[in-house]
Amino acid sequence: xxxxxxxxxxxxxxxxxxxxxxxxxxILAVLTPRYDxxxxxxxxxxxxxxxxxxxVTGPVGRQMVPRLKRIYEQAPDPKMVIAIGSCGLEGGxxxxxxxxxxxxxxxxxxxxxxxxxxxxPEAIIEAVVKAWVKLEKVEQGVS
Amino acid sequence: xxxxxxGFAFWNPxxxxxxxIVVMAIAYLFRSRGQKQYKKDTAQxxxxxxGEEVPEAEQQHIRAHNVYxxxxxxxxxxxDKVMKPHTGIVNDYMIWFIAIIAIIAIIxxIVGQV
Numbered sequence: 001x002x003x004x005x006x007x008x009x010x011x012x013x014x015x016x017x018x019x020x021x022x023x024x025x026x027i028l029a030v031l032t033p034r035y036d037x038x039x040x041x042x043x044x045x046x047x048x049x050x051x052x053x054x055x056v057t058g059p060v061g062r063q064m065v066p067r068l069k070r071i072y073e074q075a076p077d078p079k080m081v082i083a084i085g086s087c088g089l090e091g092g093x094x095x096x097x098x099x100x101x102x103x104x105x106x107x108x109x110x111x112x113x114x115x116x117x118x119x120x121p122e123a124i125i126e127a128v129v130k131a132w133v134k135l136e137k138v139e140q141g142v143s
Numbered sequence: 144x145x146x147x148x149x150g151f152a153f154w155n156p157x158x159x160x161x162x163x164i165v166v167m168a169i170a171y172l173f174r175s176r177g178q179k180q181y182k183k184d185t186a187q188x189x190x191x192x193x194g195e196e197v198p199e200a201e202q203q204h205i206r207a208h209n210v211y212x213x214x215x216x217x218x219x220x221x222x223d224k225v226m227k228p229h230t231g232i233v234n235d236y237m238i239w240f241i242a243i244i245a246i247i248a249i250i251x252x253i254v255g256q257v
Contacts, residue, residue, distance in 0.1 A: 015194075047191045048191060049187065049191050064194075066194075066196075067193075067194030067195065068194070070186060070194050070195075070196070071191075071194045073185065073186035073187065074186045074187055074189065074191055075187070076180060076181055076187055077180055077182070077187075078180075
């Protein structure tokens with residue numbers, strides 16, 4: 001039995017797979033005083049082993065594929081993956097680039113998609129809430 | 144009871160011990176409520192190295208005495224070849240010594256004849 005209060009405090013690991021940093025800046029904006037997601041216990045952590053949710057940005061360069069898969073495998077179950085930005089969804093402005101290995105969901109299962117170039121912080125917060133709802137359903141199914 | 148006072152501060156080992164036990168109990172409580180669904184012997188229990196593959200245990204650390212690690216790493220091709228003859232066995236070194244002496248003697252003999 002774990003603390004119920006902690007179940008809603010999602011810990012998030014942010015992985016950049018080759019993003020232009022636009023989405024990453026918006027993710028950081030979620031943590032700034034204007035939006036302040038940390039007041040709900042949603043915070044960025046430095047290791048996927050501590051994370052409930054993986055926030056993945058970028059169009060996935062070829063060199064990033066094994067790293068992306070390894071980081072996904074290292075996150076404990078149950079876990080959610082949120083693909084942030086158009087690049088992660090379908091390549092975005094880089095979609096014809098020779099050194100891309102395709103969208104994120106070709107390599108790891110994605111639970112929530114957030115389109116936008118970059119998406120607004122409100123959209124990212126809504127995605128985290130959707131991931132939290134799905135995570136709760138998964139946990140109820142597990143236990 | 145052993146109590147030391149230093150102005151406003153004081154030191155009491157019993158109170159310190161009780162505080163230590165309370166803190167440890169709280170820490171244990173939090174730890175016991177942690178994630179238990181780790182899958183053993185999978186990537187979930189491996190060291191996180193920014194997504195990189197974790198190297199073998201003996202390659203994880205550069206030993207403090209090895210200040211020439213950069214040279215060895217850069218000149219790996221050279222050192223791999225040179226380090227093979229350096230077996231550390233005295234007999235091998237004596238064979239090398241005698242062989243080199245013999246080669247030099249032959250060279251001196253030939254040069255002396257000329």
